Amino acid sequence: MPEGDTIYRSARAMQKAIGGQAVTGFETALAKLARVNDDASIAGRTIEKVESRGKWLLVYFSGDLILATHMLMSGSWHLYRTGERWQMPRSRMRIVLSTSGWQAVAFNVPVAEFYTARTLERDSQIPRLGPDILSSGFRVDQGVERLTEYARTSPDVEVAVALLNQRVLAGLGNVYKSEIAFAVGVHPFRRMSTLTPREIERIVDIAHRYMKANVIDGKGDGIVTYLGNRRTTHSTDREERLWVYGRQGQECRRCGMTIQMRKQGTQARSTYWCPECQPWKE
Numbered sequence: 001m002p003e004g005d006t007i008y009r010s011a012r013a014m015q016k017a018i019g020g021q022a023v024t025g026f027e028t029a030l031a032k033l034a035r036v037n038d039d040a041s042i043a044g045r046t047i048e049k050v051e052s053r054g055k056w057l058l059v060y061f062s063g064d065l066i067l068a069t070h071m072l073m074s075g076s077w078h079l080y081r082t083g084e085r086w087q088m089p090r091s092r093m094r095i096v097l098s099t100s101g102w103q104a105v106a107f108n109v110p111v112a113e114f115y116t117a118r119t120l121e122r123d124s125q126i127p128r129l130g131p132d133i134l135s136s137g138f139r140v141d142q143g144v145e146r147l148t149e150y151a152r153t154s155p156d157v158e159v160a161v162a163l164l165n166q167r168v169l170a171g172l173g174n175v176y177k178s179e180i181a182f183a184v185g186v187h188p189f190r191r192m193s194t195l196t197p198r199e200i201e202r203i204v205d206i207a208h209r210y211m212k213a214n215v216i217d218g219k220g221d222g223i224v225t226y227l228g229n230r231r232t233t234h235s236t237d238r239e240e241r242l243w244v245y246g247r248q249g250q251e252c253r254r255c256g257m258t259i260q261m262r263k264q265g266t267q268a269r270s271t272y273w274c275p276e277c278q279p280w281k282e
């Protein structure tokens, strides 16, 4: 499942490879996009920039046209040198953007829309995202304010469910949700109303530091950008990259207790925690 940082990396790699270049070809399996392309050809336009906003990846074309894609669970953007063999079958291709040296291919992307600057502001859910933890302009105090406000208006929502809500804070995914709750010592099933101001501050601060550390480690600049190397424990051993995520039944790296896992929220996402390091609190 693509996390916010994966999409950030995809956007950054695409910006590096095809930003500023002219589109030499556009192909899509999505009828809605094809209709726009018939009316106002994408080929010939310049790719002005590629950016991520939370889990959305936006490609800005000259002539006031913006392609917004959301990866949901299964989608990904790949970058290939012209002529390079794709790593997924053509049947899963949804969009191909070609430049003279590159092909950016969106596979299995379930949500893709064209916008103008104006309709993007007005219609889409993109502007309604919470502060984006991965954007260079993100400020911790802004995130704290948003999370505090959310705890006040949605006191009964469980902490780890709130962390996944992109309208509260944009950019966090299922892996980091569990890792952050562990690092802060907060039981992921606690209600938002039980969080102290200090805990809220630490959640945002640690979320910001984790996301930054994983984004700047340089590993995302390869040609295939959909795989991230997530690291939260500072260990160099690949097996010891994460504190609790995916470690159900194993010993806590800090205290030795057995890591627990339970499905959480309406989407039944897996949540991992240590009952000793993250005590329950009403």
Ligand SMILES: [Zn+2]
Binding pocket: 252, 253, 254, 255, 256, 257, 274, 275, 276, 277, 278
């Ligand atoms: Zn523990």
